[in-house]
Structure formats: C-alpha cells, structure tokens
Amino acid sequence: MDIRQYLDSTYLKTAYQANLTEEENTQVVKNTIQEAIEEDFKLVMIRPEHVKMARKMIDETNSRVVVGTVIDFPFGSSSIENKINEAEIAIKDGADELDFVVNYEAFKKGDVHLIKEEVLSATRLGLLNHKIVKFIIEVAALSDDQIIQISSLIKNTVVENFGKSDYPKIFVKSSTGFYKTPEGMPNGATIPTITLMIENSHPLPVKAAGGVRTLEEALEMIRLGVKRIGTSAAKTIADGKTSEGGY
Template sequence: MNIKQYLDSTYLKTAFQTGISETENEIVVKNAIKEAIDEGFKLIMIRSEYVALAREMILQANSNLNVGTVIDFPEGKSSLETKVKEANEAIANGADDLDFVCNYEAFKNGDTELVKQEVLVATQIGLANNKTVKWIIEVAALSDKEIIQLSSLIKNIVISNFKEEDYASVFVKSSTGFYKTDDNSPNGVTIPAIIMMLENASPLPVKAAGGVKSYEEAIEMIRLGVKRIGTSSAKAIANGGNIPNQY
C-alpha cells in the first residue's frame, strides 16, 4: 500500500494562530508545499491565499501534487454567495480540490433546505470545473443521529442531481480540526463517526481529517474504507511515526 497517496498534507493555520508574522507564516507554507512535493503526497491542503503560490511551485518542480483549499473555513456559516465567490477564486488560482465547510449549524437548527441548496450549487460549480469537492460536516459538533442524517443528505443531493461517474469526486469529510468542544472531548475524527459516515455517505467517498495521529490509525481508517486522510503530519505518519495532539 502506498499510504502517501491517501494523505492530504495540511497546513491551515494563520499567522495570528501561530503567533508569527505573515512573512514567517508564508515560509512555513512554502516548506509544507516543498515537503509534499518531495514526499510524493496526494495533495497539499492550504488556505486560499496560497493556492497560486503552490501551483507555481508545483509547476517549477514538474510535480503531480494536487492543490486543495478550504472554503468558508472553519465555521461554514457564510452565505451561499460567499461560498461561491471563494470557490470561483480558488478555481481561478489553480485549486484541484475544494473543501467546503457545510453550514452544519443551519442543519442542526432544522434549515435543511439551505444546506441542500449550498451542497447542490457548490458541487455543481466544482464538478463543472473538473474539481474534487469535499463537504466538511464537523462531526464533533453533531450527534450520532445528525452525522447519519447530514451524510445521507449530501449523498442524496449528489445521487439525485449528478451522474454516477461524478460520485467519486464528491467526498463527505469529517472535520476542520479547528472546532472547539466544551468538555475537551475529541474535536476531530473518531472511529465511530467514520463508520457512520461510510455507512450513510456511500457510494460517495469519505475523507478522515482532524486527529489522525499515527501510521496505525491511518491504516485503520484506510481499512475501514476511507479514501483520503487530512493531516498536518503527513511525513511523520508516512514514516510510521506517532504525532501527539496535532491535526
């Protein structure tokens, strides 16, 4: 198994979050892109302002690395218009994957029509531009019932509106890695959440993100059926290491 082709090497922290300057943060991003190129990972996942930089570095290196970015990150509460605007900018800058944060708060509050509309419209934009689309549902913010329902909602929208050959390009993704729980419970992916997602999102693929900390955990996710894993410690995982408390 080539585990590197399952790994979306991820760096999504802002300069403010890390306590460094914008210039220093850009250096971190460049290093993350270079590492992903050198290691042969599936994709580098970065904030949208760095997509053009990544595309330039990949071109110069003659690499097959894909570039992904997050849309309406990390809360997913913005309007559909905002999501569309961000997605179109990311596409123009050369992104391959668009990871949208689903408006899970609207879903929790019963506004399923809003969620259905954003999933439909944003997925249409991604697929029309030959992009991979992922919907982050933020499992730590949801009950088990809500995980099942939201995974099923996304699946049903895709099955009802797109061709079967498109299904592999629309993922349901577990977490942003930035959600704050009130009781210090896990704020990212868990095995039970992944099983619920796999059972209810199928035939759509699932991406595990937020808290995969070791090679063994990554392998367990893959064996369960996960097609992609998002982690800021892809190199350590690929080399069989354990990474405490990182996303």
C-alpha cells in the same frame, strides 16, 4: 499500498493562530508545500490566499501533488453566494480540490433546504471546472443522529442530481480541526464517527480529517473505507512515527 497517496498534507493556520509573523507563517506554508512535493503526498491543503504559491511551486517542479483549499473555513456560516465566489477565485488561482464547510449550525436548526442548495451549487461549480469537491460536516459539533442525517442528506442530494461517474469526485469530510470541543473531547475523525459517515454517505467517498496521528491509525481508517486522510503530520505518519500535533 502507498500510504502517501491517501494523505492530504495540511496546514491551515493563520499567522495569528500560529503566533507567527505573516512572513514566518508564509514560510511554514512554503515548507509544507515543498515537503509534499518531496514526499509525493497526494495533496497539499492550504488556505485560499496561498493557492497561487502552491500552484507555482508544484508546476515548476512538475510534481503530481494536487492543490487543495478550504472554502468558508472554518465556520461555514457565509451565504451560498459568498461560498461560490470564494471557490471561483480559488479555481482561478489554480486549486484542484475545494473543501467546503457546510453550514452545520443551520442544519442543526433544521434548515435542510439550505444544505441541499449548498451541496448543489458547490458540486455544480466543481464538476463544471473538473474539480473534486468535499463537504466538511464538522462531526464534533454534531450528535451521532445528526452525523447520520447530514451524511445521508449530502449523499441523497448528489445521487438525485448527478451521475454515477461523478460520485468519486464528491466527498463527505469529517472535520475542520478548528472546532473547539469541551474538556478535550476529540474534534476530528474517530472510528465511530467515520463508521457512521461511511455507512450513510456511500457511494460517496469519505475523507477522515483531524485526529489521525500514527501510521496504524491511518491504516485503520483506510481499512474502514476512507479514501483520503487530512493531517498536519503527513510525513510523521508516512515515516511510521507518532505525531504530537492536534490535527
């Protein structure tokens, strides 16, 4: 098994969040893309404004690294129209995979219809353009029951409206990595939350994002059944070391 083909190497901080200048932050993005090319990771996950740069760098080196980006990140509270518009721009810029943050706060308030419409609209757009789509549910903001309910809701919406051949292209993803939890509680993937997601989103694949910091933790997630791992420490994990980072 090639662990690198499970790893979505991720850098999603703005310059402000990273306490860098715009130029310095863009260089970090470039370095992340270059590392993904050199290490042959499955994917490099960057913010939408960097998709064109990633596409150019990857195409120029004939790399097989996939370009992923996030939509309505990190809160997921924009309108469906705004999400689709953002996704259409990312597709035009060269993104291969689109990770949508679902409106989990609306879901918590009982607006199941909105989540269904988000999933339908985003999936249609992705499949029409031959892209992989992922839905970030933000597990740290949800109770166990809510994780079960929203994973099932996404699964049922897909199964009722799309064919079996589409299922591998539609993921349920755990986290943004940016949710602020109280008292240092985990804000990313944990074994209990990923287990709930896998049990309730099957046959859709699951991406474990955030909180995976060692090769052993990555392998444990794969043993559970995840198909992708989002991490800002892809090389550290691939080298069998331990990351001190947060995502």
